Amino acid sequence: MPAHKVGDLIARTGELRALTLQARRLTEVQQVLLEAVPFPLARAIRVKNFRAGTLFVLAANAAVAAKLKQLAPTLLCHVQKRVMEVTGIKVEVQVAEQKKACRDKPVRDLSLAAVSAFDGLAGTLKESPLKAALNRMVQRRKNVK
Numbered sequence: 001m002p003a004h005k006v007g008d009l010i011a012r013t014g015e016l017r018a019l020t021l022q023a024r025r026l027t028e029v030q031q032v033l034l035e036a037v038p039f040p041l042a043r044a045i046r047v048k049n050f051r052a053g054t055l056f057v058l059a060a061n062a063a064v065a066a067k068l069k070q071l072a073p074t075l076l077c078h079v080q081k082r083v084m085e086v087t088g089i090k091v092e093v094q095v096a097e098q099k100k101a102c103r104d105k106p107v108r109d110l111s112l113a114a115v116s117a118f119d120g121l122a123g124t125l126k127e128s129p130l131k132a133a134l135n136r137m138v139q140r141r142k143n144v145k
Contacts, residue, residue: 026050029083033057036078041067048094053087055079058094065093115141 030047033055037045044060045068059065068075068091079086110118115138122134 029055029079029086032079032082033075036075037068037071048092050086053085055086055089057089057091059091060094060096062093065091110141 026047026049029050033045033047034042041064044064046058048056048058050056057068059068068089072089072091076086076089079089118134119138122131122138125131125134
């Protein structure tokens with residue numbers, strides 16, 4: 001059985017042919033748009049769809065969307081030179097899911113002498129938030145070891 005490229009197989013399938021053509025068209029329009037957008041904005045936008053003459057562009061945040069709306073007339077002229085069917089640009093905000101910076105906290109171990117010194121310090125203090133905090137810290141350290 002000869003090896004076939006996945007793209008060729010998809011293009012031959014009748015139901016997926018229209019989807020393939022639309023995906024290629026969106027990729028082409030994306031490239032044209034990126035040529036006109038200032039470099040700092042290029043990483044924060046992408047083409048969502050192109051329907052009924054309107055180009056739908058997604059911005060990564062509200063600041064990028066505001067700047068794109070300011071640049072819309074210029075972008076429209078640039079895109080129209082290469083993609084005649086575009087009659088308008090609509091900008092939408094779609095915030096990407098934030099990846100939490102889940103760094104492992106470095107283990108900050110206290111020696112037994114240090115824990116003992118903090119315990120002694122807490123014993124010399126009057127009742128206060130500092131004394132309560134020292135007592136909690138000493139208790140946690142004693143439970144860990």
